[in-house]
Structures are given as C-alpha cells and as structure tokens.
Amino acid sequence: MKSRIVAGSLALLGLAGIALAQPALAAAAPKQRIDLRVLVLDDDSTGIDTLRAQLDREGVPYDALDLAAAGRPRLTAAYLADTVDGVRRARFQGVIVPNESSVTGAEATALADFEREFKVRQIDAYTFAGSNVGLTNTWSGVLDGTTMQVTDAGKAAGFGYLKGAVPVDDRDPAVSESFGYLGAAAVASGATFTPLVTGAKPGGGATGSLMGVYAHDGREELVVTLAANRFQTHAMELGHGLITWLTRGTHLGYTRNYFSVHVDDVLLPDDRWDTVHNCTVGDDCNPQRDPATLPYNQTIRMTKDDVNALVQWQKARGVKLDVVFNGGGSVEAGAGDPLTAAVVANKSQLRFINHTYEHTYLGCVQDFTVTPWKCTGQWVSQADITAQIKQNVDWAKSKGIPIDPAELVTGEHSGLRTLPQMPADNPNLAPALNANGVRYVASDASREQTPRPVGNAVTVPRFPMNIYYNVATVAEEVDEYNWLYTSAADGGSGICENNPQSTCVSPLGASGFTKYIVPAESRIAYDHVVSANPAPHYAHQSNLAEDRILYPVLDAVLARYRDTYTTATPVVNVKFAETALQNRRQAAWTAAVQSRQIEAYLLDGKVTVTNKGAALDVPLTMPSGTTLVTASLLGLEVGGGAFGEAYGGERSAWRSVARNGRQLLSLPS
Template identity: 30%
Template sequence: MKHLRASAAALCALTLTLTLTGCGQDRTTPDATNASVPPTVVDEVTAPRAATETGTLPDPRQSPLLRAQNNDTSAARARLGAAYVPQGRSLSAQALPAGVQTNKVALKVLILSSGAGDYGLAEARNMLGESGVPFDVLDASSQPLTPDALIGPDGVGRYQGVILTSNALLLPPDSSGLMPSALDSSEWQTLFEYEKAYGVRQLALYGYPGAVPEDYGLRAVAGAETSTTSMTPTAAGRSVLSDLTTANIPVRYAYSYPATVASVPGVTTTPLMTDAQGRVLAATSTSADGRERLLLTTAQNPALLHTQLLSYGLVNWLTRGVHLGEHRRFLQVDIDDWFLAGDHYNASTGGLYDKAFRISGNDALAVRDQQSRIRSDYPLARNFRYAMAFNGGGARTDVATLCTTLFTGVAKDSLSSASKCLGNTFDWVNHTRDHQRMDVTDFATADAQLADNFAIGTRLGLTISRQSLVTGEHSGLGFMDPTDDGTHNDGVYQHPKQDLGLERSNPNLLGAAVQNGIRYLASDHSVASQRDDSCPTCGVLHPLNPGIFLVPRWPNGVAYHVTTPAEATGYYNSVYGPQGRFPYWDHNLSYNEFLNNESDMALSQVLDGAAFPHYMHQPNLREYGWGKSLATDWVQALLTKYAQYSTLPLNTLRWDDLGAYLERRTREEKAKASGDLSGVYDRAAGSVTLQSTASVPYTLTGSASGELYGTARSQQGTVSGAATLAVTPR
C-alpha cells in the first residue's frame, strides 16, 4: 500500500466511507422472506408424455438481487463517516509533460478503485460493459496515480472519462479511527489537473454530500439517511438521463444521503434526481476551475433497479455520448415445442393429467392477435414477434390452410392448419423433428432430426430462421446425465444432469448442425459453461467446432407444463411456497404476485442490454381466457413495468439476425479487451480515429451518421488498420 501521511488539518475533514461490517443499531438487513426477489425455475423440457420431473431447480438464494441485498458489501450497509485525505509528497499536482495534445483522448474510461472490498467496482465494470465501453481499473490503494498513468507518450490523454467508485476512495480506518483516502492530496490534484486540461468528466458513483476531497455544492440533510427511498428526475435530469420517464424510481437496499444545494464560490450545482421531499440524490456540478462532475448520494449495485435504470444515461454523460460500443435493449421471447403434445400439470392433485396437452388452432390464432395487441399497446415494442421453436414430427403437412377460428374445429389437425396461415406471423426456429435428447446421438440421427424438421417446416410454408437451432432441453452441449448411453433419448433421463462443460458436447450434433447450414445454437444461460461471465453481453464460440456460435437463453418461472394461472401458481408454489420442495416464500403467491416477481427478474435482464431470448413452452400459449395466455401475460407484465421507467425501444430480431448481432458484438468486445481495437477522439476536429491490428467489427456511438437508437446514433462497420469518422458529442 502507498505510504499515507495525514496533516492535522486533513484529520478534521469529513467525507464518505464504506463500512463493510455491522453498523450498530441502524444496520439494515433486508428480510429475505419478504424481499421482492423473483426466483427462477430452470425448466428442463422432457420428451412428450414422458417426464414427471422437471429436474434440478436453482436455489433462489442465488438470485443476483438477493446476493446484492445480503452480502457483506451490500449497498444497504454502505455507511459514510469521518475521513481525510493524506498529505502528498508534493504540495501541488505534477506538471503536465511537454507536448500534450489536450484536444485528444483515447476512447477508454479509467475506473479508480480503493482496492479490496470496494463494492462500487462491480457496478463501474458492469455499467461500462453493458455499453461496450473499454476501461482500465487502477487500484489506488497500491498503484500511484501519476501523469504518465493519465497521459500517453504522444501527449494524447489515455482516458475520456473517470469513474470514482466512491467520491473519496476511502481505505479502512487507521490508528486514529479515521479513514484515509487511497489518493493523497497531490494525486487528487494530478487527477483534477488532467480532467481540467483534457476536458474529461468525472463520475462519482456514490459519495457523501460534503467538501472532501472536493466540494460538489451539496450538503447532507441531518437525520435523513435511509436505505429505502425513491428518486425522480428533474427537468435537468431528463436532459442528462434522456432515456428516463418522469416516474418515481424506487430505491431499495441502498443507503442514501439526501442533500440540499449549498452556495459555494465558483461551484455551480444542478440537481438531477430528487426524493419525494425534493432533496437531492444526484447532481452535476461544475468546479471553480471548470471541471464537470456528477455525484450520486445513493449507493449502487448492478442488481438494483435504480442502478440499472441510471447506468445508460450515466455512461452517455461521462463519455459525452461518444464511445466505442453501444447499449441496446431486447425483448426476445421463444416458445418451444410447437406441434408437440406434452405434460400437463394438474393443480388439484399436484401430478399430471393422463392426457397430454397440445395447443389448438384457435390457441395459435389467438396468439397472433395477442402479438398484434402487444405491438399496438406498447409502442416501445412495436416490432415484437414471438419465435416459435417447432418440432415438425408433431405436424401434418397434408392439411388445408385455415386463418379463422370458425373452421378450425373441422380441420384434420387444427394446429397444423392454423400454422400454415401463420407462416409469416412468427419467427420459426428448428427445434428438431421429434425433440430427442441430443447428448449422445449418432451423426445420422442428428442429421435426420435437423434436416427433416427443415423440410417439414418448408412444406408448411413457415418462414424459418435457417441458421438457427434450439435442441430439446438444450441437449448436446455437455449439461447431461454423465451415465447417458443414448438408450433413453426419447424418454426421461436416468440421473441428475451435471454441467460437464462444452468439451463434453456431442460432436455428432455439432457436425450435423454445420452440415445443415446452422450457425447459431441456443444454450442455457443458467448453466455456467454455456455463457461467458467475462463478457455478460457476449455469446460463446463453441470450443469444439468454430462453425457453431452459442446464444444463451434465459429461463423463467413459467413452468413448461402449465396452461392457466391456477396451474402456474400451483406448480410454482409447490416448489417455492412454504410447503414446497424448496420453501422460500412465507405464503403461497397469487397469480398477480407471481407475475410481479417474474416481471421483476425479466426487467432486470432486459435492462442489462444483453441480446438473450427468454423461453417458454407451447402449453403456456393456451388461450385460458379471451385474449389471454400465460406467455402473453408475462410479456405484458414486463412491458408495463419497462414502459413505466424507460423510453428506449426494445428490439426484437429474427433468430438468424439475433445470432449475427450477438456474434458480431462478441467479436468486437473480444477485440477491445485484447487491445486489437481502440479509438482516439479529437475534440478540435470533431472526429474519432479507430485503430485495429486486424480486420474487426466496430460500433461507434455518437457518430454523425448511422442508426438512431433513443437519442444517439451508432455506426457499425469493419476496420482494418485505421479509419476516421465524424462524431457529434453531447
């Protein structure tokens, strides 16, 4: 750790600190029983009419939101107190080196961390990762902050923005009981001088409204500290955080210091977010030397709603709307097992009905109408489209095309007849012909399952995403019964599945997929080996076959074999209710409570900006009431919440386009992480120069041309060597 020396004057200063242990009687520990944490049922679909068990269920205590509430560095326990800035070796900042080019900065952000136990680091990384913004992390507790760390040898600034995980970067208490800043006084001055000279903005993710290490023009309201409040954007806040509506945003499980604006010579403070009493929770502030700063007086965590809603706007403010990468949001909903009959849960007995369930042609036509109403009722999802993962082995191709419910009752197979009418209504995705488990199938079987299903879909007139595949149970990717010998591919598995890794994938499936023109293969986001935790918005290039790219999908709590609200809640409560197999809730949830918790989880996943589908199953499409189905109820609950807070459109792509988008983003993110793609913003020229060591894709937000999303344009292309693009900073 760097040597720290405190001056007598500095010992009197007050600013924030993070207390990571108990905080006396005012310690806030959320009640997990009543916390709004939606556990997720991982649904392992089995063959039709075969299974009586959905397999291993996740521990709801592993919910990211619950961990955010209850872990030792919870934002709800983040208390601020007495601290000081140690005196540096020099009384002033180190002089800027000769030859500085103050109009030029690299398109990269510097995160300044206070070292071990810095809970704010996770949010800093997460918010930049969501938008694809490159960053470096400097551990200020062990690494010195020098001009060389901020300015390159060519005089170009290394960073376009600076994030402080907390505004004073405090360390644990010293022998005096006070908490020293990880930066000494000369290092702070060096940072401030860099920000001033290069016009770099500074974002403090959490801070006490005081005067150390610098004054933001805010003062804490005595006795107003709380871990439960709400925040609403001011008119200025709507300008800075342009994606937000005027709705109150709940702040739960995060300690807050409501503040008032103080008159400070040379400082101009503008509130952005206020609580119900009009007290400030976020503000921009211009210092006496002209630097632009933004301070949040509420603790942040990547799993909390207020943090997720603020992140997009904060990144755009910090980077002046010009940065590598982009943040988009998606609503992709897959429905598996179309054409197949499957298990049907009996809410009265807790078992299964003797008769398997298959949606009717009327149900299918009703889904068409529900999809149309979603588009009209929710303008932010105007291009929403269900993706139907179909199993052609359950279809008949020798039927008439019927587009009205008046005639489906006399059809040979009403679902097949209606599907012919709906060929262009949905996105159709290959789900194999018969839903066989593909963990150990031979090549000929895998090839037939894929090729035959494409042929059946073509005869039915379905518009199919030809490069995409969803296998039954996401099988063939190494999450399997380790003793599986292939003799039960159309029945229940014999032992609990285990994550054996992608290296245990079935090479016959992968080869057959490539032979049939398939590039994009659905994987299960709840299985660790089938996602990339180093890049939460990336897919996965399969390690055994570079011709296959994995698209992770989100599970949810709508079980695969339920068709009505009573069945949905009956099964869910049999798992997580007080008498369930994994008791979690203190009471059995009603359907409204169930939807509320499910949409909370889905909203969190949508706000993260990853282009990953959610998936349900054909029984969830039953029209249990006029214009109603479980799947559409889920979509509407999510969209109602989303539209309450955000104005950003939700994208829905056909599976082939979704896979291509995700693969492109993954290549770009990996190129930035390895240093193969970078950029420099020239303020004077109004342009960005991109550099690459190979031919790689790029996305530039803030470009003068390109596609408009929200209030920002982003331009995509491929760069090999260098390219210069015009930008329009905010």
C-alpha cells in the same frame, strides 16, 4: 497553383465535382487530443463495481487502477497526459473515482489539474451529501419503494432516454435494499450544483439530489449519493446516463435493450402437471397409478384460437414471439388438424425456428430404470440427429413456412453437455450440425451463460422462464410453484430447503399468480432486458393455451419498460441469428479492448478510430448530428451521410474497420 494541385488530386481520386465539407476555423485554444478511454480508480467498493459493470455492458474501454495495490502507478501529470505529434493528449476522456477524497496530496492535485486542462469530467461513485461536493444533507435513509425523478437538466445531460420516473424496487420488505443521502445545493461563490436525479423521503417530506453535477474550480463532478449495486434494476436503468454524461455522449461502446421470447414445442402436445399427485402425467407420474385419479385431459396443446390470439397480441404490443416448432406434432394430429391450418394461415405474421421434427432427445441413450436417469454409454447417432433436423426443415418447406435452416433449438437443449449425466456433448452432434448447415444452436443460460462453438455452429444461451412447460392454467402454475418453492412442513417438496440457490416461500393462495408469480417473473425478465443482454427468453406452447398464462408476465415486462423509457428507446426484438451476431461482436470487441487493438481519439471535433489488428466490428456511440467521413485529403473532407442508428437520443452502430483501417466521424458543431 495551390488550388490546381488540390483539384488535380481530387480528380485522380474520382472526387472532382463533389461538394466538400469546409474545415472548421481554428479554435483560439491550443489543440487537444482526447483518447476515448475511461480511467477508473478502483477501491473494490460497490459503487465502483456498479459503474465498471455498466462500462462492461456497453463495451466502453477503461483502465482500472487498483488503489490498494502495492507499487501501483501514481497519478501524475505524465501518467494522465502527454504530447503526441506536437498536440497535447489526454490519455482518458473521463475519470471515475470512489469518492471526492479517493486520492490526496500530489495525486489529487495532478488529477484536478488534468481535469481542468482538458475539461475531463469525473464521477464520484458514492459519497455523503456534504460540503465537499457542494451539498448539505437534508435526509438520509432507506429508499425502498420510493420513486426517483430524472430532472429536465438530467434529461439534457445524458438521461434523456428515460421518461422521468425511476422506481426503486422493494423486493423484500424485511430487508433494507437501497440507501441514499438527499442533498440540497450549498455551494460557494463561483460554484454551482445541478441535480440530475432526485429522490424523496418515504411517506413524503424531504426531497433532494441523488445524482447531480458539482461545477467548481474549473471542473465538473457528477456526485452520486445513492448506494447501488450492479444487480439493482434502477442502477441498470440509470447506468447509461452516467456513461453518457461522463463521455459527453462520445465513446466507444454500444447499448440496446433486448427482448425476445421463444415459444417451444409448437404443434406438439405437452404433458400436464397433476395437481393431486404433484407430478407430471406422462413424465414422472407412476404409470401404475389409477388412471381415474389422473386429470381427464392429460396433455396440453394450442388450438387455432390460441394462434389467432398470439397474432393479435403481437400486433397490439409491437413485439413478435418466436414460434419454435415440431412438424411431427402436426403429422401426428392428422391432415385436418385445425392448429396446423391456423399456423400455416398466419405464417406471414409469425417468426419460426426449427425445434427438430419430434423433439427427440439427442444426447446419450438414457437409462430410466434409475432416478435420476443415467447414460447407458451409447450416443444418439449422427444419422438420427440429421433426420430430426432435416425432416423438420422439409416439413416447413412443404407448408411454405419461412425458416432459417441455420437456426436450431434441440429438444431440452439435448445433445449439448448436461451435468451431471452428460459432462460432454454428444460427439455426433457437431458433425450433424455441420452436415445440415446449422450455425446457431440454443443452449440453456441457467447452465451455460457463455456462447461456445459446437462444430461450425455456436451456442446461443436462452433464459428459462418459471412459467412451466407442463401447465396451462393459473391453478396448475400456482400448484407446481408451491410444490417446488415451499417447505415440506408447508406441504411442498422441500427442494428449496436443500438447494442453496433457491429460497422457500410461504404457500401461495388463489391470488398468488397475480400478486407474486407475475411480479417476480416479470422482474427477472425485465432485469435481463435493461442489462443490455441480447439472450432470448423461452417458455412453451402450453403457456399460450387455455388460460394463456404467459401473456400477463410479458405484458408486465413491457408495461414497466414503456413506463420508464421513451418511445425513442424501444425494446429491440431481435431474431435468433441476430442474437448470435451480437454475441459474436461483443466477444470479439471484448478481446480487442483487452489487447488494445483499437486506438480512438477526439481531435478538433473529429473522431478517428484506427484498427491495428485484424478486421473488426467496432461499437460507436455518438451525439445526434454526427456524420461519417468517407475521405480526407489535405484537410478537406467528403461527408458520408448520417452516422449510425437513432436510439435513446443518440446515434450508435457497429462499424466494420479493416486491418490497419480507419473510421472517421465528424461531430456536430
């Protein structure tokens, strides 16, 4: 009778005849539910801040308990665990503490008992390599310029997305930046210590663990003896491995390493830097100056050979740059323009974004009779903005160039608020965007780092690169860099002396581009990549012309990435609209985490995600072999195929969960 009831129920659901996954045999141990949330004991230390930053980047939910707060909740058995529907529940899947002695007495006992009962892991964010954590200190000191190594055990425990070598930067030889204790295992009987990441004394000699697992007393602690902060490159590279180890690779959250680059002003000429007078010809150079003293070629514009070089570079690197174009430049160049012909001939190999027809300034009407310029009190009209958007779309269509009309980069990000002259957007911008179906408009991340709505559109912040719009040669780049970043006494503008956000450098010589600018600019871009930030970078068409000075910077970013990460963890080269989608998902998820809209837990090898609010895209990261469950009836399940996308040795994806809906996943046995 029982089998007929099940069969009849399945038939009513239209599932009769489908092979069902058999439920796992009951475990000998009592059932345990593990909620997918991390507990952070926060003492405002740098080590804790570094791990909180990584949790935030990936979107992993956590509760931060301020250890210094008066009247804070105490760590008790009831705070850490309870019973739900007759099943013991751990309220946290992992614990992050400042060090092994962060809490004492009854709290330490409650925490240890909790970790033993539920096999919950703990990270000691930063501590001394001493006997309390199963180590003896073999050496301590500054690690700048050395190279750490991920061990085979480390790769198996969560750091498998890394090839093995993790450099420790030495950004300023005059400053000690990275300190660590090298530790050797010194455990009592019944305990073990397994190094996951090791380091070495500069110049050779002592080696030892910088991150390792101390297993003792029925518990596991990942002991970190490396001082790090959230902005250091190696901290970001190792951060995901720490989270994976802590959660055993099963958690809410999602991470990718993004790298997209926009090349603005394609088809237009850009003004050129004057290395004699330290100004930009056609922009801020005095028009009364003797033309004979100005550069012969006063503008920079790509050629057909530069387009062919771009296509070949893309093929060789497996990364596409985004061509941000102005059709008016093609029309101005004439019907036989070789650059236009090359762009059109290679249109299937390129990605395009509308940059308006003529790169017209779309904010206030500017008054240049004063320096700096000011607004006249009038605005560029909605009709003029619409014409700039629509004419460029029409030009692209006439050439068969594929574009998404919803994407837009205005000239100089104009129309958006620009301090100090324009504290508010041009009021005509939003109506023009709406009328033309624009949903994504670029903004400058150095001014606005957070996306915001503009009419029906949303801003997409972009990182500027210090490869200037008005240079095409190495000599020009070095000269302008020296002008901006050296003191007046050294022949520079002295701007760096009065700007708290800038640092003066010694004048760069002929090798300054290769030895200083490329390493500095590629490091900045690389840090954006490994911080899981999807924001694109931007440069200009002038940087792909003549000496093609953008490529060495991009190559340095990609070379370092490919030296550090496995091929299973490629850079994600997203398009503009996809960046906006990722921004939207991250913002919605952050709000949902703060309101505890999502409940997620692990029970009997199954993950259940329940949405208690409006429909939401939920980020999930799971071990390889995890499968979707599309139906569950009387304990029997219908498999829905492999979950997510492979990345870094795991499976991860954003899954849409309806209001009051559920997502079920089955972990590999």
